[in-house]
Amino acid sequence: MPQPVRDRFDDVPRTSGRVGAHRAEAPGMNGWAVLLWSFVAALILIVVGIFATLVAQQRITLFPVAEESVAPAPEETGVVDMTYSVLVLNATPEDGLDAQVRETLINAQWPDELISYGDAGTQDFAETTVYYVSDAEREAALGLADLIGGALVDQSDIYADPNDPEQKQLVVVVGLDRSSAQPESTETPAE
Template identity: 65%
Template sequence: MSQPNRDRFDDVPRSSGRVGAHRAEAPGMNGWVVLLWSFVAALVLIIAGIFGALVVMDRITLFPDAQPSATPTPEETGVVDTTITVMILNGTPDDELDTQMRDTLINNGWTADKVLATPSDTEDFAATTVFYVDAEDELAAIGLAHVLGGAAVQQSDFYATLNDTGGKQLTVVIGLDRSTSAPETPAETPAS
């Protein structure tokens, strides 16, 4: 057999150690690092997928349109009309509430003959309410409710039969919200 030609690498002395840059990775560490990076990559993909799905389903808007600032609607304060007759019905077990409310109205400009106070057939009316019959009396009912320190206002002809004055009349039913000795369950029906 023929001998291969000699070159300059044939003259390098042989050593017993390793020659070159053959460095092996530390055994056992590579598996945990790969697992950790796999977990991080999966988590990022899941979060991106959920976010993308919410954007596609219009659950999240990336660039919302500027909303015009809402102007608050002014609260209707009503008109205090002391020429309208006011019937006060005490729908609570407290005996003096109708007299106290009558005095409040007289101190706010009503004449004594325009304010009638009487107990009601019921003693468990839920909330103090000003009732009016005609729609044109709504502002007067709202004004009366403000004079009383806040009360509900409702249109109803239930108390129209109690008006024997021949003129306009508002009816105030004092409720348990003004009572100091309120029963546990208020009535569901109007007081009379």
Template identity: 55%
Template structure:
């Protein structure tokens, strides 16, 4: 048999270690851990999104919200004026039936025409205190006059009920609260301050 001749590669020392690239999984990447972290982050983002949405829709108030009472005693410079040219919407925000008819009778006795006074005997929420709502600042004196007629109840500016006016005439909204119900004062749980009609 022929012997191969020696060359320079025969003199390279042989090493005992590994030669070449060896790839293996990274020990810290566990599929279950990644899934749990992803679920936790998604949950935090969803909760934050719901909270921001509620704040933007004024469903919750971050700083307690300011009450804007506007009765004749609490509004300096306001002049209560009974104006029977206004349409009046009456909303019963109590569980007791028949209160709309009582308030309507008071207004008719005070000089309102029957086609300018109408109401709804039922609301989706209870309301703690009877309040007269008006939309524009120009309606304030008429709202205060109506509030005095009803027993010096609150008057408050709000456009919440503006969409319920289907005419071009100005309209006031009376929301009957638990303070006018025969059942007495509101319960310890404070009802909402703006009931839906």
């Protein structure tokens, strides 16, 4: 058998009886420290992941934009002008609501001869509304709406008198919001 060739490692003195590659444990690392660092790293990754998800879903805003403060619009107030004639129409199935509004106006010192009332052509008008014809009558309509306990105000020429376009008239249409009676339902109850 041939003799192996000598190299530089053959001259290294042998201090231990072990031959071959052996790995020793790293000094200063024990199992509990490794476990603790693993938990800390996992916790950091979870928190960063949740935060990134909330930012991506826009549930958290990193740099909020300052909102411009907008001054609220001043509330319109009306003027009670008792020189207007008032027509009160009951547009509900409950009788007497037009007379109640008339009595409210009379109790507020509105001249009795300027108030007329009656039933409207419909019984399912949703909200009580004060109608006026021209822009100049808006404040008087707002004042009347406040006087009867609040109502919508709308401009419309549907109630204008074609024979006397200069007549100062406001129209109150009493709606279901003032009625305790409900409109008759056309549906049959389920059996």
